[in-house]
Amino acid sequence: MGSDIFEKCFSFHAANKLKKMGYYPYYHRVESEQGPEITVEGEKRIVVCSNNYLGLANHPKVIEASATAAKRYGTSCTGSRLLNGTNDLHEKVERKFASFVGKENAILFTTGHHSNLGALSCLVSKSEVFITDKLDHASIIDGCRLSFGQMVRFRHNDMNDLERQLIKYKDKGMLIIVDGIFSMEGDIANFPEISKLAKKYRARVFIDEAHSLGVIGANGRGTGEHFNMEADVDILMATASKSMASIGGFIASRSEVIDYIKHNARSIIFTASLPPACVGAIDASLDLIQQEPERRVKLMNTAKKMKEAFKSLGFNTNNSESPIIPLTVGADIMAFKMWRMLFDEGVFASPVVTPAVPEGQAIIRTSYMATHTDDHLNFILEKFKKVGKACGIIA
Numbered sequence: 001m002g003s004d005i006f007e008k009c010f011s012f013h014a015a016n017k018l019k020k021m022g023y024y025p026y027y028h029r030v031e032s033e034q035g036p037e038i039t040v041e042g043e044k045r046i047v048v049c050s051n052n053y054l055g056l057a058n059h060p061k062v063i064e065a066s067a068t069a070a071k072r073y074g075t076s077c078t079g080s081r082l083l084n085g086t087n088d089l090h091e092k093v094e095r096k097f098a099s100f101v102g103k104e105n106a107i108l109f110t111t112g113h114h115s116n117l118g119a120l121s122c123l124v125s126k127s128e129v130f131i132t133d134k135l136d137h138a139s140i141i142d143g144c145r146l147s148f149g150q151m152v153r154f155r156h157n158d159m160n161d162l163e164r165q166l167i168k169y170k171d172k173g174m175l176i177i178v179d180g181i182f183s184m185e186g187d188i189a190n191f192p193e194i195s196k197l198a199k200k201y202r203a204r205v206f207i208d209e210a211h212s213l214g215v216i217g218a219n220g221r222g223t224g225e226h227f228n229m230e231a232d233v234d235i236l237m238a239t240a241s242k243s244m245a246s247i248g249g250f251i252a253s254r255s256e257v258i259d260y261i262k263h264n265a266r267s268i269i270f271t272a273s274l275p276p277a278c279v280g281a282i283d284a285s286l287d288l289i290q291q292e293p294e295r296r297v298k299l300m301n302t303a304k305k306m307k308e309a310f311k312s313l314g315f316n317t318n319n320s321e322s323p324i325i326p327l328t329v330g331a332d333i334m335a336f337k338m339w340r341m342l343f344d345e346g347v348f349a350s351p352v353v354t355p356a357v358p359e360g361q362a363i364i365r366t367s368y369m370a371t372h373t374d375d376h377l378n379f380i381l382e383k384f385k386k387v388g389k390a391c392g393i394i395a
């Protein structure tokens with residue numbers, strides 16, 4: 001007789017161990033909207049772990065557009081995009097997004113995760129190869145795993161290692177996939193070199209702009225615009241769950257590529273479409289990203305100020321170039337302990353531990369919003385200074 005598949009659950013004690021120590025950082029109950037100040041389990045805390053980069057999740061125009069869409073179209077589309085789940089609002093935001101990022105066409109999935117699953121798994125076939133950065137987001141890895149294609153990895157942002165992989169597989173069809181801004185590290189993909197190598201070896205390039213859309217580029221159009229080479233991005237993916245203050249995921253590219261994905265990506269065919277309220281929020285957010293560029297300017301100024309301040313306190317901010325600033329703290333247990341101490345001091349941060357980072361290089365990931373005030377930022381710095389000193393991370 002085989003073993004009971006529940007055995008692994010009965011012997012899973014990692015979460016309870018952390019709870020007993022008072023260090024459990026997950027699934028805490030937020031009782032307010034997602035702004036710089038939130039209520040977590042009855043107490044006000046300053047947030048330093050949100051992806052609401054432009055602060056649009058509480059913008060009156062976004063809330064109004066979301067409510068209006070729900071009133072007009074109802075709460076659910078009750079079916080897949082392929083069959084009964086496409087309405088005129090989905091098509092409107094697809095056209096708006098494609099035009100914003102300068103691509104021929106775009107398709108809207110129900111989440112960012114679904115867009116990576118669906119697009120990647122259908123684009124690379126059995127005899128072809130995914131060339132991925134070692135620190136690419138988990139949803140990219142999941143998309144590659146769902147394909148019959150081969151997946152190889154190059155060292156993070158290491159162009160010599162990328163070229164080694166391209167040479168190795170040069171006789172096959174290849175897709176290079178990178179995060180624009182890496183989600184934990186906050187650094188930016190070396191797109192100029194990636195693009196040069198892609199052309200040399202006839203590979204295509206896919207950029208996941210989850211953390212970069214609305215954030216970098218003169219108009220917030222992401223990594224391609226940041227490097228002034230938008231036309232060289234073959235496929236642009238962006239999630240709506242961060243700067244676009246909603247949920248959903250876009251893939252934008254040439255019309256033929258979008259048409260192929262529309263009819264072959266299992267994660268759009270076999271799931272219900274994005275509800276109208278979420279599409280309405282995206283519609284308004286896409287307008288505001290373009291109409292209120294001062295949000296992006298404020299966000300990047302905040303990122304610069306915080307990076308410099310953390311560095312002068314003695315923290316290791318790694319190679320962050322964005323509103324994501326990771327602070328290296330060492331062992332996983334130190335990240336959990338610091339998370340708890342910060343929480344008790346009124347700061348809500350994120351510990352990131354193995355396997356998301358290499359052993360011994362746990363971080364407290366901090367991220368910023370255009371709506372953080374100087375008072376919020378000074379409060380955050382004061383508390384990090386106190387906790388960092390108490391834990392021996394800074395002198």
Ligand SMILES: Cc1ncc(COP(=O)(O)O)c(C=O)c1O
Nearest residue numbers: 111112113137139183210239241
């Ligand atoms: C780089 C990256 N890609 C994709 C996703 C998935 O997006 P979503 O959470 O909107 O499904 C995330 C979300 O955390 C991400 O950080």
